[in-house]
Amino acid sequence: MRNIAKMATTAARHGVGLRPHVKSHKSARIAQMQIDAGALGVSCATLGEAEAMVEAGVPGVLITSPVVSSNKLRRLVELAEKAGPRQLMVVVDDARNVAELAVLAARLAYPLDVLIDYHSGYHRTGVVDENAALALARAINDTGSLRLRGLQAYGGHLQHIEGRERRNTAAAQLSHTVARLVAALESAGMPVEIVTGVGTGTHEADAAAGVFTEMQPGSYVFMDAEYAQVLAEDGQDTPFETALFVQSTVVSTQADAWVTVDAGTKSFATDSGVPIVARGVNGPSSYAFFGDEHGKLIVASEHRPSLGAHIEFVTPHCDPTVNLYDRYHVVEGEVLVDIWPIEARGRL
């Protein structure tokens, strides 16, 4: 809750909108808390996530990756109908995709809102230059059934650059490019009401720079070991607190130099290092993956937890770890106060 309030305050102070990314928490309940704190809506990585959010009544959904294939485009138009006018936006980067979507969207009583996706130097999705953006904008304007609302420029590769100064320099370069792109589109008479992008890593610099009209950070809600390290350089505390933990149980104490916990590669994402003990061990310890179901918790004998002890870990990478679980156990101190479903888990 403090993380949600802190990001909302930063955005409000700079007069920037906030459409936090659901890909991190995949929970309608947390999405609603973000909206209650002032967010315009939420960003979703996939059509399935967007369906889960609309189903749960979450407004203002932006899908941040192109939706491709006729089956999915049909589902997208059905979802736009269900969500209602101006409650669903999707990014596009391809003229053929725009044409296919436009035909299907013609059945809607209102135009379907789209944003042009710009590659932002990452070349993952998005048009690669000004000319491509202009051509796509014209194609959108020509459809009648789609309405161009603006631009997405998400620098996913910039969020995890270590060193605040290096990260902010990279963010400033992207902002500069995006500002020129916006100017080019507007000079050509294209509307650019929305400029969205920005993750947790660059949100301070981007909020201040004034190019983006909205930010779509996700990880700030939970934080993880990797992000905390990136944001904590220069010995400063990170602006956000770790709010996500995986609880495990010590299930074997037969080995001399370690105990075995029941959390392995099916319990944590493995792409960003190892989990870090947050609670349950009174002394130094280190975790190593020990197969799919187990972890090896190496700990000196004087700090050795007993069989059945609960050990809580900071996750190495929050987003794909959350995607392993069906629900959150919400705790205040030592008290379980609620259980929330993770509606969009597995909605790839």
Added chain:
Amino acid sequence: MRNIAKMATTAARHGVGLRPHVKSHKSARIAQMQIDAGALGVSCATLGEAEAMVEAGVPGVLITSPVVSSNKLRRLVELAEKAGPRQLMVVVDDARNVAELAVLAARLAYPLDVLIDYHSGYHRTGVVDENAALALARAINDTGSLRLRGLQAYGGHLQHIEGRERRNTAAAQLSHTVARLVAALESAGMPVEIVTGVGTGTHEADAAAGVFTEMQPGSYVFMDAEYAQVLAEDGQDTPFETALFVQSTVVSTQADAWVTVDAGTKSFATDSGVPIVARGVNGPSSYAFFGDEHGKLIVASEHRPSLGAHIEFVTPHCDPTVNLYDRYHVVEGEVLVDIWPIEARGRL
């Protein structure tokens, strides 16, 4: 189906029982196919998996990791009641855990079956030597409510040793140790009706050696890139065929040197390398993770798949990849013939 038949034939030829591991497929339907092919039952890594199997009517369930904490022990005893006599077994490696379980199991109308877990040189779970095994066997026999059925010795670390000869040598060493352990228990008057262990990697050597009475392989049903490589050394074909694929869609073709597919670190386990293209590209290609939702498929321009093309991948590591999905799409050739739930997904 051919993989299931092949493993069943190998086991039958050597007169060894088969209790295939559910941790790989987490599906009651596949478990039933294995039982229909002659398996004694199934092995489960977690209490949750076992609950999902018993719920679906799958008989002969062995839980292959100690069940620890009073909550879980209660659930275990309830499950034993639901499963019926001789339909549930669990491994143990700790005297206190045995005592706690024995108290709860006293309410059952029949004894609860347990196996002593031996560490097998891996030291993940399991008693570490003969004396510890004997002491635990006596403790089990003294309870009245638990019945000692035998021993588990699973060499998880042996399954992936590269080189058939090296792997078989390691398996033979473990078999030798296990045979001595069995002799020691039997000399002390302890029953060792069941000796279980063995994975896909060592199943040929272990089936032939005659020490194990049952095998608990899992991955052979699906195979994955890592296992196929381990089993395919010496240029031989593996005895099993790859039967598990992840299908993705090309969602962006804006970059010059690659296309972007909608499958990233939320779609594949990342602990064993990268996915390998199985279908959808007519030429050499390589995949690189491109964030949580995307993959970078590097491919020469003459073989470039078009926007919306479906690309199928062999998974790097089948077990934790399966754990990301809620259902299998069952295909014969190009035809979708069924959809099966993955009942035990996320049952950590």
